[in-house]
Amino acid sequence: MNDSCRYLFGPVVSRRLGRSLGVDLIPAKTCSISCIFCQLGPTRNPTLERREYVPTEQVIAELRAWIRAGGETDFITLAGSGEPTLHLHFDRVLKFLEPHPFRTALLSNGTLFTDPAVRRGAAHADVVKLSLSAWDRTSFERIHHPHPDLDFEPMMKGYRDFRSLYRGALWLEVFVVPGLNSGEEQVKRIAARAKEIRPDRVQLNTAVRPAAEAGVRAASPDKLQRLAALFDPPAEIAAPRAHGGTVSLPLSAQTLTGILQRHPATAAQLAEMIGHPEEAVRELLEDMVRAGRCHTREQKDETFFTR
Ligand code: SF4
Structure with missing residues (x-):
């Protein structure tokens, strides 16, 4: 990837998709909710305002240049x-691709899947991954601290409506937070909603x-395995995947900064x-820490490195 790209990052090896070139359409941490595990x-x-946060044409121009330069990725x-x-x-970005x-x-x-325009737009993606870590309004509010105008049941209706129109691959991601939604009865309720x-x-x-909130811990692999069996068909565990081929990103502070932010x-x-x-x-990261760049x-x- 060209170091001058503002809106593209990677390709990074994603736990869900393999090699994935990211497109970032939103300024840092602009979101409708505030997940405790973010x-x-x-x-x-938190905002519900839909607008052109970054110039669409510039995003498309970066993608066009990346494709012309022979960029390779799975997604x-x-x-x-x-x-x-x-x-x-x-x-428009999905349609361009x-x-x-x-x-x-x-x-x-x-x-935002309560909005028919969002559902229609999302239907242009080959894969849509939506979050479902709660089973009702109370658990939704506890885990996601949503914008006050958001409600759980209308969102669920939006998910069902989307499924009715969408022919691509619809994935649900359940983020397990020990002590909040990791009990067997709780996960059975999420599975029923799924x-x-x-x-x-x-x-x-x-x-x-x-995570955003101190005290958010990871569930153990054994625990995740047991919970996965409560879904019908059983859920998968999102785990690091090997990637095929070489990702040839330059080893530079700019590359690492783009990922770390x-x-x-x-x-x-x-x-x-x-x-x-x-x-x-690691050596480059240590230089960046000394220079105050991360x-x-x-x-x-x-030790996690962050911006
Ligand atoms: S993890 Fe939650 S709060 Fe963080 S960006 Fe995603 S949806 Fe927003």
Whole structure:
């Protein structure tokens, strides 16, 4: 990727998609909710305002240049540092990509799927991943601290309506937070809500990076495995995937900064994402810390680098 790209990042190796070129349509941490597990920290002012947060034509120009330069990836993914469907024209980016030989994905918290225009726009993606970590209004509010105008049941109706019109792959992501939604009865209730939506896949995730709220822990692999069996058909565990081919991103402070402002990561995770030896990545990260270009955060005996 060209270092001058403002709206593209990666390709990074994503736990869900393999090699994924990210498209970030939203300024840092612009979101409709404030998940307690968010790796980007709390959302200061949750918003429901849909507008052109970044210039659509510039995003498309960056994609066009990346494609012309022979970029390779498994997916091009609308994701990044906030909720992508808040961007009024996210669908134009998906439509631009339709004739190109890349699969597209939209990773959304789903809260705006009450809006028919958002559902129609999302239907242009090959894969749509929506969040479902709650089973009712109370659990939704506890886990996601939503904008005050959001409500859980209308969102569920939006999910069902989307399923009725969408022919692509609909995935649900259940983020398991021990002590909040990890009990067997709680997960059975989430599984029942998931069934209403008829997803193609359900994936369980948990906090592998520092979370917005202190005290949010990761569920153990054994626990996730047991909970996955409560879904019908059983859920998958979102786990790191090997990628085929080499990701040839330059080992530069700019590359690492582009990733770290969206994904806090360990040196090992960054090394895997950009395809360079861990030692070389670690040395550069330490230089960046000394220069004040990133900082560190400890979690569970691991050092995460973040912006
Ligand atoms: S995890 Fe995603 S949906 Fe939740 S607050 Fe962070 S950016 Fe928003």
